[in-house]
Amino acid sequence: MTGPERPRTASEGPTTDPERPTTKSGRPKTVTERPATGSEQAIRDWPTIHENVVRQFRGAWDNPDPHAWDGFLDESVRFVQPMLCDGVGPELWWEEFARTQVLLPNLRVEVLRWAGSEDTVFIHIRFAATAGGRPLTWEAVDLLKLSPEGKLLFRESFFDSSHPRQPSSAAPAPGSPGGAPA
Template identity: 80%
Template sequence: MTDWAEIHESVVRQFRVAWEEPEPHAWDGFLDDSVRFVQPLVRDGVGPALWWEEFARIQALLPDLRVEVLRWAGAGENVFVHIRFSATAGGRPLTWEAVDLLKLSPEGRLLFRESFFDPVLPATALLRRPRTWLRWWRSGVGPFTSRRRFLPPVSVS
């Protein structure tokens, strides 16, 4: 029988640690090869390589981005994690909250992540800070992802 409570605690601990020193591969310890992502402001898709590239873009825009786990709850294969993002943009603090739905395998691998937050909040803050515009454009993060074909590829080793 699967001990979901133990799996939940382990995954949330890994999730929290990965956000303490975030880099594209910080989540590799619990990402399944077929993990699917649904997330505002970055591409949805499948596989760790997608996460590595999208996180590298996020980090290019907000290099000091961190996440604080505020609370979480789990039931069976599902874990809901209430988080607070914080970063500096245009020399000023930027914060917003989200809830991530994580679907897990019985082995504690992440099969699916959907992040729920209103993308208008961080996007509006960035629009009001002209010092961020060039970095934002170059990162490829945001509503105009079609422009990526004009951007150099993100290298993630």
Template identity: 65%
Template sequence: MTDWRAAHERVVDNFRTGWDRPDPHAWDELMDPEMRFVQPMLRDGTGPEHWWRESARTLALLPDLRADVLSWAGSGENLFIHIRFTATLAGRPLSWEAVDLLRVTPEGVALFRESFFDSVPVATQVLSRPRSWLRWWRSGVGPFFARRRLLRPPPTHVHGGSS
């Protein structure tokens, strides 16, 4: 019988430790080589290399970014982690909350991460702080709306056959 609670606690501890000292490689022991990422304001993708690029872009924009785990709940392979992000942008505080859904193995390895948060207030804060625009542009995180649309892989359509 799988001890999912132990697996969840291991993942949450690794997740929390990574966000205490974020670096693109802070979560390496947590990630499966084929881990899939779906996240607002960043490019969706697969694998640690993808995460390393996207987190490096985010940290270039928000070098003091941290996240606190507020709560978590798990059931089998599904683990939900409620977090609060904090950072400084153009000399002023920036914060938002998110819920990350992770699909994990019994060994505590993450196979999938989807982050859920309302990106509009975050984007509005960036856009309302002109001192942040150059850093934002150089980071590769923006422009938010065009980047999300243009860099998302084209949808694949499944065409059903007729019988």
């Protein structure tokens, strides 16, 4: 057959194009001959989505308020979090964060590092607050699942809720290693 080939449909499977870049092994990269939808284009830019979500996450903690995260909470977001109620929806977050602010009014978070892969972002954070007039710190890792539009669909926080601690200059707690017997 001479002349240009007809475009392939997605159901006919991928084709290779010698004009396209090659893989590390020298084979042409596989491409699909149909335009990407808006959602697929967003999926291709996960690194930008990750950066935007981390920027919003950090910004919300810079000036914490129950509604500071509203810009990226999906209506059906699910929360799994130590020391707070697990559940679904922004309303749960608003209630739980407001309750937390009563107990720890100066609670702040520092983003230590983060990593993302496709719809998942891990954010390593350090909490700092004052409880009973004494400083308190602990670290956590938040696992976030995102939509292609950058909305938070799921958050699970991982930390040892039995050991939020005072900074190392404070005396060890009774019953802890180095502390008085319980």
